[in-house]
Amino acid sequence: MKLPAFRSFGATLWGIGLFLVVLGGTAPWIPAFLLTVLIQLLIFATLAYSMNLITGLTGYVSFGHVVFMAFGGYALAFGVGTLNLHPVAGVAFGAVVGLALALGIGLVTLRFRGVYFAIATLVVAVAALYIVLEIKELGDGQGIYLSLRFEPLSWFYTIWVILAIEVVLTYWITHGRIGYGIRSIKSDEDAAKTVGINAARVKLFLFALSGLFAGGAGGVYYWTLSGVFPYQAFDLIFSLQMLAMIVIGGMGTLLGPLIGAVAVYIPSYIFLTVLSGFQFIIIGIVVIVIALFVPEGIVGSLRKYIPELRGVLE
Template identity: 35%
Template sequence: MSTKDDTGLLRSVLPPERVDQLFDLCGTHSWKLILLSAVIGALPPVFGLREGYMMTVISEMFLFAILALSWDIVGGQTGYPSFGNMAFFGIGAYTGAILLKDFAVSFPLAVVTAGVFATVFAAIIGLIVLRLRGHYFAIATLGVLLAAQQISRNLEITGGASGKILFDVPPGIVFYYFFLGVLVAEIIVVYYLSNTRFGFILNAIRDDEGKATAMGFNTTYYKTAAWMLAALFTGLAGGAYGLFNTFIDPQTAYNGAWNVELIAMALMGGTGTVAGPVIGAFGLHTIIEYVETAFVGWQLVLLGLAVIVTVIGFPKGVVGSLREYANEMDYYERGGMAATDGAADGTDAATDANDPEVTTDE
């Protein structure tokens, strides 16, 4: 919220117009960038990283990027911040695990079914919770997560509180490429959609749902569609997770701490952007992984503090803040003042001062 005033040093080292150019460059070559990132992501195994700790950590980074980006479709792009996305993950994880273990279904089929189940679940739950706004929506989604967790704990088919142990686990490289593949597919889908009318409508719902309705959009359809898309990718990831982790129980499948983690990732990277949640997931997971090994048991304390610091000091995240910084120059450079309504300097300054609140409130 305060990045605008104290940027003297930043200005000289990295002038806004440079940042702006960088964004333009990324915009023009976006598809090449995505391809390049996918190729770089695919390389480590080619150069010999086939197993072990690093392999697992990188796979988990892909996994969290999927979850954070999925959260952002609804939380960031559409403005409905869910505290229950892990419910989709849990549904996916249990569907996958049950199909693999109890029905001896093949891995690909189990994963796809997991994605489908999570999507259907989202459609049903969405009809209920997407009618709510603000506090009510947030708590209702949290309630969905905890109810799902409790129900899994008590059913026979889910293995109750002790969960399910899975055998015949494929080699790590399978998961590495699976998570990478899903992530790349999701980045492509989300990036593509963000430039279509569908994507615009989601952003419009976030900024002013009443106005979007007044413009002729039945916002319920679009919210539900976004929510289902998020559930699909989260469910796919969940479907593979049981096998990847060789074990699931209600606590791991519907992991409330992970839910905070993936929100924190999206927030730190920058909500409402495509790159933000992915960057945030890579960054925060690296830190958490480090803390987890160096200071066992303190990772959630760190996560809590990280969330607080981000929310208070840095709510637009890395990408959001940079974009704002570049865009600010843009506004004046391209005649923002010149084009104003004559004597409106006063109005202009007032709007500017209120700006952060205006945008976050909407």
């Protein structure tokens, strides 16, 4: 029987795996300043894959993902500052908090579709900031300052492991039975229910995973910053960047979020030193153009226009 085109032999997964192995193997010899750039890149990639899990795979646009990242950071700060955890344990705590929050928020907001879901997540993110401002244990509106050591290799390997797990999980989810369920939901949620798919549970599962990884990425991010401050942590620009990365890279693809992270982060890094804010104007224009004219993103377009790539690239 002819296998459907969707089932490739996983060349993309091996490609990403090779990229990560090379990075991981050479990390101890990479100069510190370059390593910090790579760490940021991997954090951004982890966030992009996190957004991809819900928005890319199901089409539910979340504007509130910054919440998971911010609470991941707060969990790290609370765990390390108050509970005296090791930072790596703090990151794990952040991931768990992200997961728990996503379960709670998802249980309610995933009942809404389309713009209503987008608005509900946005509103929850804005409200979360105002609530955190009032919590004494979370710095009473002033944020939490930690005095953690500069240890780029620990940061690097922590986020490296998180990203590797996330990519493999994404592959595993999209290539099994549940992958077909997810594609059905994205295609027509009502019809999916009438062939027996528990759409609510599948969406909640994806949203919770998404929260887990965003929380973990947030933990590492604020570990590198050695502190977390409310107005910066809950800045919606993080949600928007996550969305920009998967829109540019290609929603729902395996390689897209990584490409998107490189495309968004590297220019940000270069322009940051030249003219602050300028990079976002360019990213914004690119997002508008891609959304209106090439909604498949980079990876989707390559697959569409170069048929030879379809079996390899996903």
